[in-house]
Amino acid sequence: MRSKxxxxxxxxxxxxxxxxxxxxxxxxxxxxxQVVPVGKTEEQASQLVFWYDAAFNAFDFRVPFIQVTNAGxxxxxxxxxxxxxxxxxxxxxxxxxxxxxxxxTHIYELFNIIKNSDGSFVPIDITNTKGFVVIxxxxxxxxxxxxxFQHLFGNSSIFDINQVFEYGLNAQGRDAVNLTTGNxxxxxxxxxxxxxxxxxxxPDVLKFNFAGITxxxxxxxFADIVSIxxxxxYDGPFGGYAAEPxxxxxxxxIFDTDENQVSCDDVxxxxxxxxxxxxxxxxxxxxxxxxxxxxxxxxxxxxxxxMAVTLGSEDTNELGLAGxxxxxxxxxxxxxxx
Numbered sequence: 372m373r374s375k376x377x378x379x380x381x382x383x384x385x386x387x388x389x390x391x392x393x394x395x396x397x398x399x400x401x402x403x404x405q406v407v408p409v410g411k412t413e414e415q416a417s418q419l420v421f422w423y424d425a426a427f428n429a430f431d432f433r434v435p436f437i438q439v440t441n442a443g444x445x446x447x448x449x450x451x452x453x454x455x456x457x458x459x460x461x462x463x464x465x466x467x468x469x470x471x472x473x474x475x476t477h478i479y480e481l482f483n484i485i486k487n488s489d490g491s492f493v494p495i496d497i498t499n500t501k502g503f504v505v506i507x508x509x510x511x512x513x514x515x516x517x518x519x520f521q522h523l524f525g526n527s528s529i530f531d532i533n534q535v536f537e538y539g540l541n542a543q544g545r546d547a548v549n550l551t552t553g554n555x556x557x558x559x560x561x562x563x564x565x566x567x568x569x570x571x572x573x574p575d576v577l578k579f580n581f582a583g584i585t586x587x588x589x590x591x592x593f594a595d596i597v598s599i600x601x602x603x604x605y606d607g608p609f610g611g612y613a614a615e616p617x618x619x620x621x622x623x624x625i626f627d628t629d630e631n632q633v634s635c636d637d638v639x640x641x642x643x644x645x646x647x648x649x650x651x652x653x654x655x656x657x658x659x660x661x662x663x664x665x666x667x668x669x670x671x672x673x674x675x676x677x678m679a680v681t682l683g684s685e686d687t688n689e690l691g692l693a694g695x696x697x698x699x700x701x702x703x704x705x706x707x708x709x
Contacts, residue, residue, distance in 0.1 A: 416544025515611025583672030
């Protein structure tokens with residue numbers, strides 16, 4: 372009797388296991404959101420993000436260049452979006468399409484944009500603006516659907532003619548991935564934001580350090596504290612993929628070399644800003660934010676900053692960079708993240 376009862380229980384357990392296996396095998400697995408704290412600056416990717424500054428006024432004359440390289444063995448169409456900001460408008464968009472042949476590289480001088488495909492002039496005027504550029508590989512210039520094409524890399528250069536220095540910065544890249552497995556999508560895969568799409572760049576905290584120069588005579592110390600936020604629209608208003616403005620809130624804390632911490636007011640990030648740092652390291656160029664600084668009322672030329680990031684949307688991409696100018700020397704880098 373016990374033997375028969377044991378057999379019945381074993382059969383029940385076996386049936387349950389089989390049913391579970393059957394259910395799992397035929398139940399759709401939800402997509403996994405692919406989130407990274409920062410993009411790629413030293414590897415090839417399927418989308419590139421650049422910073423630019425095209426100030427041309429009595430205070431500054433900055434000439435921006437964007438270089439993009441196709442290291443692949445096939446050609447690719449690209450969609451170039453420029454988000455331009457000044458004192459009155461934030462992230463006004465200009466765009467155009469171009470084509471990169473295999474192993475091709477092209478430099479866009481943003482004051483005088485010439486297409487790589489045919490040498491034609493692009494009638495876009497970004498004089499006296501700052502902002503960012505998004506370059507996306509597309510299936511063709513008619514559909515403009517974003518595709519996986521893991522062969523792009525690039526950099527930007529901003530030459531300050533008046534102050535005689537240069538900001539050089541690698542582009543920040545984004546991978547195109549299968550949103551279920553997280554694996555890089557095969558070249559040519561059309562990205563729809565459901566089965567496949569770009570990884571989301573979403574740091575919890577942005578960090579950078581700073582060090583200026585003091586002396587018996589005033590020595591200028593200036594900063595470009597830059598924040599960029601945008602969304603992915605895989606079915607844009609004109610068809611195909613489009614990056615679109617987004618927003619976030621940054622909560623800064625500034626530390627000096629004695630580990631003293633000062634909290635600063637929250638900063639609303641409406642797609643793009645470019646601030647100075649504090650009362651000692653002012654805005655390198657007041658073009659967009661009128662000379663505003665990240666931490667007003669604070670002082671010091673040596674220390675570091677961390678900023679907690681609150682995204683305006685769960686789909687927002689957030690990037691930060693810091694550039695510093697000391698007399699006739701300058702440099703910029705993407706912020707550290709966690």
